[in-house]
Amino acid sequence: MKELDVRGMICPKPVIETKKALEKSDKLLVLLDDQVAKDNVMKLAKKLNCQVTLLEDGNEYQLTIKKTDMVVEKQDESGGKVYFISTDTLGKGEEELGYALMKGFVSTLLEINPLPAKIIFINSGVKIPTLNQQAQEHLQQLVEQGVEVVSCGACLNYYGLTEKLEVGSITNMYEIVESLNTGEVVSL
Amino acid sequence: MKDKIKLTEYSKTSGCAAKMSPQALSRVLHQVDFKSGDERLLVGLDKSDDAIAYQFSDDKILIQSVDFFTPIVDDPYLFGQIAATNALSDIYAMGGRPLLAMNVVGFRTCLGEKVLAEILQGGADKVAEAGAIIAGGHTIQDDEPKYGLSVTGVIEEGKLLTNSEAQAGDFLILTKPLGMGVVATAIKGGLITNIKDHPAVKAMRTLNNKAVAPMQKIGVNACTDVTGFGLLGHLWEMAKGSDVEIEIFSSELPIFADALEYAEMGMIPEGAYSNKKHLEDKVTFIGEIKQNIVDILFDPQTSGGLLISVAGDKVADLLIELYALGIDDATVIGRVRGHGAKIKVSY
Numbered sequence: 449m450k451e452l453d454v455r456g457m458i459c460p461k462p463v464i465e466t467k468k469a470l471e472k473s474d475k476l477l478v479l480l481d482d483q484v485a486k487d488n489v490m491k492l493a494k495k496l497n498c499q500v501t502l503l504e505d506g507n508e509y510q511l512t513i514k515k516t517d518m519v520v521e522k523q524d525e526s527g528g529k530v531y532f533i534s535t536d537t538l539g540k541g542e543e544e545l546g547y548a549l550m551k552g553f554v555s556t557l558l559e560i561n562p563l564p565a566k567i568i569f570i571n572s573g574v575k576i577p578t579l580n581q582q583a584q585e586h587l588q589q590l591v592e593q594g595v596e597v598v599s600c601g602a603c604l605n606y607y608g609l610t611e612k613l614e615v616g617s618i619t620n621m622y623e624i625v626e627s628l629n630t631g632e633v634v635s636l
Numbered sequence: 637m638k639d640k641i642k643l644t645e646y647s648k649t650s651g652c653a654a655k656m657s658p659q660a661l662s663r664v665l666h667q668v669d670f671k672s673g674d675e676r677l678l679v680g681l682d683k684s685d686d687a688i689a690y691q692f693s694d695d696k697i698l699i700q701s702v703d704f705f706t707p708i709v710d711d712p713y714l715f716g717q718i719a720a721t722n723a724l725s726d727i728y729a730m731g732g733r734p735l736l737a738m739n740v741v742g743f744r745t746c747l748g749e750k751v752l753a754e755i756l757q758g759g760a761d762k763v764a765e766a767g768a769i770i771a772g773g774h775t776i777q778d779d780e781p782k783y784g785l786s787v788t789g790v791i792e793e794g795k796l797l798t799n800s801e802a803q804a805g806d807f808l809i810l811t812k813p814l815g816m817g818v819v820a821t822a823i824k825g826g827l828i829t830n831i832k833d834h835p836a837v838k839a840m841r842t843l844n845n846k847a848v849a850p851m852q853k854i855g856v857n858a859c860t861d862v863t864g865f866g867l868l869g870h871l872w873e874m875a876k877g878s879d880v881e882i883e884i885f886s887s888e889l890p891i892f893a894d895a896l897e898y899a900e901m902g903m904i905p906e907g908a909y910s911n912k913k914h915l916e917d918k919v920t921f922i923g924e925i926k927q928n929i930v931d932i933l934f935d936p937q938t939s940g941g942l943l944i945s946v947a948g949d950k951v952a953d954l955l956i957e958l959y960a961l962g963i964d965d966a967t968v969i970g971r972v973r974g975h976g977a978k979i980k981v982s983y
Contacts, residue, residue, distance in 0.1 A: 460825035463902045484909050488902030495900045 455481040463488045480509040501622040528565035530631035536575035554583040566596040574603045578612040587615045644824050647706030657910040684873045686726040695793045701726035704740045704784020708820045712751045716758020718840045719783045722939035727789035728844040729861040731797035734789045737763045739773025742782035799860035800877030802945035806972040812839045812941025815895025821903040836892045840939040850957035862940035866911045868933045881978040884970040886925050899928040907936035922982045
């Protein structure tokens with residue numbers, strides 16, 4: 449990801465520099481050290497329909513700004529929900545049954561209207577896009593229909609599954625929290 | 637060829653956005669004993685008004701004000717005009733006419749004498765237009781350029797307009813559009829190319845002198861000019877000073893056409909954020925008011941319009957007179973509702 453350091457710059461320079469950088473790249477990490485500049489850059493990102501995540505440490509701010517493509521915008525309009533999946537089996541009980549139920553659940557997501565806006569896999573949930581072959585196929589179809597499928601990078605790492613991720617992309621906690629904060633969330 | 641000097645690059649904040657925050661200033665002023673117990677001082681520090689007023693003879697009141705700031709545009713002549721127009725405005729806001737002015741200058745010598753001469757020429761031309769005289773001044777070496785005026789004006793007994801006499805039932809008229817701070821920030825950001833002809837720059841260079849005669853003829857209850865504290869900041873001073881509740885109709889506000897767009901883009905000066913911080917608990921927003929309009933309400937204005945509080949049976953006459961004099965932007969933006977210092981912003 450391209451990094452833009454606007455620390456020490458006087459307003460409105462941070463906004464102007466961010467605007468210029470976003471003309472060239474779709475995803476940007478902006479480093480700031482001024483609250484006003486941070487608020488103004490966030491306004492710009494919102495105006496440009498970008499997704500923003502903020503990491504704050506005292507007077508230091510890191511903004512991850514991501515251009516949202518047309519597909520995601522369409523989903524936002526149709527009111528798709530964010531699915532937060534933190535387990536590889538569905539429901540409480542026998543693991544085998546839970547595993548099968550999860551497969552069924554993911555395949556059923558293809559049938560609902562509106563489609564989910566986003567599916568987030570976290571903790572043992574990351575085993576679904578990596579190990580559950582049938583679910584992987586369904587997830588791939590969802591991705592093709594514009595659903596954003598993301599897995600927690602730290603979780604993939606923990607289970608040693610990073611290399612096995614077949615579908616969707618890797619995300620971090622800031623993006624996850626931001627998604628939960630902005631969308632209507634279904635938690636499993 | 638040598639690159640043209642960009643004056644705004646030498647300043648962190650610009651125009652009236654460079655004002656010290658109202659909270660900080662008020663904290664400092666409370667620590668100082670000004671020993672100002674003279675009954676001839678009609679308007680002093682305690683009033684948060686535009687200028688001081690001093691009864692120096694039975695039929696005449698002296699008005700005195702000082703205002704200076706850092707460059708808001710790169711063109712030195714335009715900067716001089718805007719700074720002088722802004723400084724003269726305090727006299728008009730009190731209902732008076734300026735007599736004498738003195739230059740207040742901070743200048744970085746390396747910028748060249750020609751630049752300073754152009755700034756002063758801009759100021760001199762505006763002072764002349766106002767019918768006053770530049771009688772002197774004071775210039776110091778300063779890395780961050782600054783310019784403004786100390787202005788002395790006069791007004792006849794009984795004609796003094798303060799910001800603390802608004803009455804329940806009054807209508808509020810604003811004579812220039814809002815959004816100057818946002819536009820100035822966009823100028824600084826290089827988003828506006830034809831600076832000289834931008835409506836906000838034209839408005840900043842337009843003296844508030846013409847509105848004085850109709851205000852005096854028709855009779856108004858209160859007046860102030862809208863500058864660094866933003867519309868809501870100056871409304872608050874009026875509401876507090878007059879102990880009245882003010883309602884602002886946000887959909888009626890005159891705003892420079894592109895300022896709303898720039899506000900959405902984040903071209904918000906730091907002063908808007910400090911104004912907001914200072915005023916947040918004093919203002920109630922009713923219903924859904926768009927964020928960019930809220931930002932404009934807190935936006936620090938430079939050489940802004942006059943904010944006039946006038947009785948309901950006089951408002952139409954005043955508007956007709958203002959329009960006849962070419963003050964086309966004059967708009968009714970709100971009403972004085974009742975007692976108890978408060979501001980409401982409605983749709």
